[in-house]
Amino acid sequence: MKRLIVAAGGGGDAVAAAMLHAALYGDDGGPALILTYSWDRLIVDPVPGPRSPADFTGLRQLTPHVWAVPGTATLKPPHAATLPRLAAELPHTFAVIDPYAGAAGITRQLNELITRFTPETIDLLDVGGDILAHGDEPTLRSPLADALTLAACARTETPVRLLVAGPGLDGELPADVLRPRLGPLLTTFTPEHAQVILPVLAWHPSEATALLTATAWGARGLCEIRDAGLPVPLTAEGPTVHQVDMAGAFADNRLAQAVADTTTLHAAEEHCRTICGTSEIDYERAKAQRRSEQRPTAAVPHDxxxxxxxxxxxxxxxxxxxxxxxxxxxxxxxxxxxxxxxxxxxxxxxxxxxxxxxxxxxxxxxxxxxx
Known part of the structure; x- marks a missing residue:
């Protein structure tokens, strides 16, 4: 495989990676290898936090520490994930980031893949731009996953290109905050690029990537996302992709700096609590607890x-x-x-x-x- 794309936050970033591949590379070199978390929100997976390879059955080993997820893979109960279906519907190879070994473990995974496949290009893709956070922004809600991948990619043996698509579409850092942190415009997604993943978005719950494709089609207005109802402007800036200086982004991200040497997810979470006040997994744990205490709602209310x-x-x-x-x-x-x-x-x-x-x-x- 000539192209290695790292989905910075997993989930929708992995879907957007397929659109990025269509926009930048087309059929050149065939399908990409997409390295991604299996980390679905509670509306899909009732268990807080990311899934590890041990939570799956039917994975295919690529290197000593990297496992690919075929479309036939399944999750051990009570876990659930969108990744097997994504692998079944898109032509690319999807492999699981294992954050339970910390940023050091992710770096090891990347170096193994680079040695095994010698890709011509390596891209780290984040939809929305929260990977460019400094760590003290009050609107920051899910910094941990991106900080781990940023730290890992900044320390690989081979240079990685950092790309941000859809500035502000994840509802975390506003586009006005992100704009000075972005580098040159690399490309702008078109309806043709969006069409590649449109069937997936009929069932995949990603919000930021859905808005990325919607703005590529021309949608404009103000969109509410997430359970908190965060307002996200839909503008002509939505479908853009910018290249960002990797070293500068890593140097400016206090959390990425702090987790760079971690060897466990627990240690990375502790740094996240210290720097950002909380961890997104803490948020998921609290939300899961609230749900367990609520009366179950009928799947489809009559009204x-x-x-x-x-x-x-x-x-x-x-x-x-x-x-x-x-x-x-x-x-x-x-x-x-x-x-x-x-x-x-x-x-x-x-x-x-x-x-x-x-x-x-x-x-x-x-x-x-x-x-």
Missing amino acids: LPTQIKNFEQAAATRGITHTTVRRLAESLGLTHEALPHLTPLNPAHDTRLPASVWKLHHTGVQETWPS
């Missing part, structure tokens, strides 16, 4: 259309034009199994938006679809 209408009316008063299916599902207390039932009710299902992006009725904002 679902009415609940959706009430949500839309309230969102419109906040100036919102779009939301995500994940945000809507969590707001209504729905389970992951209910997501397919939302799709037919989505007013955007007959447009060129990803199925996971929900366009509110009667917002007065028109998309500028490319011809």
Whole structure:
């Protein structure tokens, strides 16, 4: 494989890696090797934190410490993950980042892959740009995964190119904060590039990558994401990809600096709590505990259309034009199994938006679809 792409935060970054490959490399060299976390939010995986190779059955060993996830792989209960289905539907090879050995372990994984495959290009891709955090930003919510991959890539034996797509689309660092930290524009995603992953986004719950494709199609407005309802502007800056100086990003990221020598995920979490105040896994643990104490909600409430209408009316008063299916599902207390039932009710299902992006009725904002 000529191309190695590291998905900085896993999840949607792994999906976006397929779009990046289409935009930059096309069919040159065949499919890529995409190294990614298996780290799905609680709407998919009821167990907080990332999955390790030991949580899977049916993996394929690539190197002593790297395992590929074929489409036939399964998860040991009670774990769940989107990665096997992603591997089944996209032509690329997906391999699991194992953060339980800390940043030092991820560096070892990378060096083994570089030795084994000698790729012509190595890209570290982050959608949204929170990988460029310094660690003290009040809007930062999930810095740990990105800090670990940034530290690992900064210390590999072979140079890695750092790329940020969709500045601000993850709802963490606003585009205005990110803009001075970005490097030159590398490319801008087009509808043709977005089409490569559009079928995946019919079921994959990624929000930032869904907004990346939506803006590539021309969606504009203000979108609410996550359970907290973070407002994310959809602008012409959304589908852009920027190259960033790796050494500078690593030097400016206090958390990445702190975790660079860690050999366990526990140690990395301790640094995250010290520098950022908390760890995203702590947030997931607390959320999972709250869910366990709540009365289970029926997968598909009988009054679902009415609940959706009430949500839309309230969102419109906040100036919102779009939301995500994940945000809507969590707001209504729905389970992951209910997501397919939302799709037919989505007013955007007959447009060129990803199925996971929900366009509110009667917002007065028109998309500028490319011809």
